[in-house]
Amino acid sequence: DGGITQSPKYLFRKEGQNVTLSCEQNLNHDAMYWYRQDPGQGLRLIYYSQIVNDFQKGDIAEGYSVSREKKESFPLTVTSAQKNPTAFYLCASRLAASNEQFFGPGTRLTVL
Amino acid sequence: AQSVTQLGSHVSVSEGALVLLRCNYSSSVPPYLFWYVQYPNQGLQLLLKYTTGATLVKGINGFEAEFKKSETSFHLTKPSAHMSDAAEYFCAVSMTGGTASKLTFGTGTRLQVTL
Numbered sequence: 001d002g003g004i005t006q007s008p009k010y011l012f013r014k015e016g017q018n019v020t021l022s023c024e025q026n027l028n029h030d031a032m033y034w035y036r037q038d039p040g041q042g043l044r045l046i047y048y049s050q051i052v053n054d055f056q057k058g059d060i061a062e063g064y065s066v067s068r069e070k071k072e073s074f075p076l077t078v079t080s081a082q083k084n085p086t087a088f089y090l091c092a093s094r095l096a097a098s099n100e101q102f103f104g105p106g107t108r109l110t111v112l
Numbered sequence: 113a114q115s116v117t118q119l120g121s122h123v124s125v126s127e128g129a130l131v132l133l134r135c136n137y138s139s140s141v142p143p144y145l146f147w148y149v150q151y152p153n154q155g156l157q158l159l160l161k162y163t164t165g166a167t168l169v170k171g172i173n174g175f176e177a178e179f180k181k182s183e184t185s186f187h188l189t190k191p192s193a194h195m196s197d198a199a200e201y202f203c204a205v206s207m208t209g210g211t212a213s214k215l216t217f218g219t220g221t222r223l224q225v226t227l
Binding site: 004031033035040041042043044045048058088090092094099100101102103104105106108 | 121144146148153154155156157158161163202206213214215217218219220
């Protein structure tokens with residue numbers, strides 16, 4: 001089945017540690033996105049990538065980093081510089097010729 | 113710049129009653145508009161979208177929305193609520209003509225369906 005996978009579903013880390021969230025898609029989509037979701041705030045764009053080896057900052061990129069070495073993978077690293085990392089993180093992808101984004105199941109990160 | 117306002121963070125309806133979730137947008141260019149649904153601890157699923165053409169858009173699960181340019185609105189409706197419709201609903205906008213198709217989301221409306 002084609003789709004987007006995010007792992008793990010739940011992730012716990014100690015304050016001050018970097019953590020990497022996985023996002024993989026087998027839809028052959030060109031663009032990929034990372035969003036952060038907090039209660040009552042909707043989704044906010046962290047980073048996006050339209051092609052391999054290229055990515056741009058979204059609205060809340062501070063404290064995060066990404067890479068896009070393969071078309072199907074777009075991992076997100078939450079660094080210790082992110083002041084409030086506890087949130088639900090959603091990955092999405094889109095075919096270049098379409099305006100519709102498809103979402104993965106999300107990773108809930110809790111920093112203790 | 114673009115923005116989305118969803119009026120009412122919580123809406124409660126009885127099973128069988130009309131569902132109306134409000135969405136107003138602001139965009140400097142003609143927008144693309146979307147409604148997504150999210151069940152607890154899951155990702156988002158597209159309900160429907162407006163790009164061009166007919167302003168009344170039909171989506172999955174019996175939902176529909178009407179693009180009203182004069183009112184800058186894209187309200188979501190369903191004639192008869194079902195218990196399975198209980199979820200959080202997000203309205204989103206992206207700009208036409210751009211290549212990135214970045215979505216700007218509203219803050220969401222949680223729909224409760226009661227017996």
